[in-house]
Amino acid sequence: MAVNYDREKQELTRRNFVSLSGWGIAGIATLGAAGVFGRFFWPNVQYGPPSKFTIGKASGYTDGVKQNIADQKVTIVKHGSQLGAISMVCQHLGCTVAASATGFDCPCHGSKYDDMGNVTHGPAQIALYWFDISLTPSGDLEVDKSKKNDPGHYYNIV
Numbered sequence: 655m656a657v658n659y660d661r662e663k664q665e666l667t668r669r670n671f672v673s674l675s676g677w678g679i680a681g682i683a684t685l686g687a688a689g690v691f692g693r694f695f696w697p698n699v700q701y702g703p704p705s706k707f708t709i710g711k712a713s714g715y716t717d718g719v720k721q722n723i724a725d726q727k728v729t730i731v732k733h734g735s736q737l738g739a740i741s742m743v744c745q746h747l748g749c750t751v752a753a754s755a756t757g758f759d760c761p762c763h764g765s766k767y768d769d770m771g772n773v774t775h776g777p778a779q780i781a782l783y784w785f786d787i788s789l790t791p792s793g794d795l796e797v798d799k800s801k802k803n804d805p806g807h808y809y810n811i812v
């Protein structure tokens with residue numbers, strides 16, 4: 655009798671083991687399925703270039719001179735104790751404008767802007783953006799292209 659009892663006890667243990675393993679596998683499969691399902695709620699984000707870039711010190715700019723930062727499509731202008739960062743992206747269809755004696759000219763469809771980026775000749779209807787400029791802890795100035803403003807949004811040089 656004692657042998658049967660031990661055998662029965664051993665079978666219960668095996669049964670428990672098989673049962674627990676089954677639940678474990680089912681749990682892992684459920685978590686995996688939930689992970690795949692949950693992935694649909696995460697957007698496939700494509701990261702572009704950073705919106706911020708440094709432009710050095712204010713002393714590196716000459717009063718009244720437009721200084722292009724071609725790879726960023728931004729022109730830095732200094733007017734007295736103020737600096738401005740003007741977008742060089744045409745507000746018509748996005749061509750890159752070129753600095754001219756009177757302001758900015760678009761080579762694509764002939765839009766013209768004055769020195770402040772205001773439209774003087776269409777087809778563009780909206781002025782060029784001015785971006786935020788701020789001082790970094792290192793003492794360099796930083797332009798943030800994600801902060802778009804109307805013409806005349808200067809940074810005051812301290």
Ligand code: FES
Nearest residue numbers: 744746747760763
């Ligand atoms: S894109 Fe500049 S005028 Fe059309």
